[in-house]
Amino acid sequence: MLASVNNSIKCVIGDFNSVRVASERKGIRNGLVNNRDIARFREFLERCDLKDIPAVGRKYTRYRPNGTARNRLDRVLVSDEWLTHWPGAKQYVLSRQVSDHCAIVVKSSILDGGPKPFRSLDVWQQSEGFNDVVRNAWETSTS
Amino acid sequence: MFWSLGSNDVSWVHRGIDSEGGGILTLWDNKVFNCTKFVDGKGYVLVEGEYKYVSSCKVVKVVMMNIYAPCSSKEKVLL
DSSP states (O other), X not given: OOGGGTTSEEEEEEEOSOOSSGGGEEETTGXXXXXXXXXXXXXXXXXXXXXXXXXXXXXXXXXXXXXXXEEOOEEEEEOHHHHHHSTTEEEEEEEEOXXXXXXXXXXXXXXXXXXXXXXXXXXXXXXTTHHHHHHHXXXXXXX | OBOOTXXXXXXXXXXXXXXXXXXXXXXXXXXXXXXXXXXXXXTEEEEEEEEEOTTTOOEEEEXXXXXXXXXXXXXXXXX
């Protein structure tokens, strides 16, 4: 179903209940890494033309409440087309709150440079129409 | 899923909780995203629509899929 919308700007996010590499699962059942499941998950990524984007923050996204296991079941996958629109997109794994899963935020570092520093040159104020430009910008500014 | 800062103009699609528990909720900000189509399937919610750049008013077509995969491998293959 997802493969049918190839070559589009797409983003798939969620709890896949699968991991991409064995090291994404840690816990008491370590010896029972399901290689077939990993292979199937990789096959799915390839068929749907999806890429795992770099993660920042916590390494695992799901912690068993009694602390015996942790794994990276949740992730954000995007297509190449998505990356051309939002280059440098990263997934930020946040701290765990009420759920046993962590929230993930996707941000494109290139678009999100934080607040821009205020700059003004004295000569601008001597230029004709300066007040109008400022007034117009102030009144039409929405976000 | 798509958000501009401090907006409260919101729409959503949700998939109810089934016997295994766990619902899916996809929310978006109407200021930056206009949903044109959605599919509410077993284990996923797919939303298709237009993303509007606030700065340039440019519009791009985007597909977003929100997944809650089952634990059993049999059902995972189905998904």
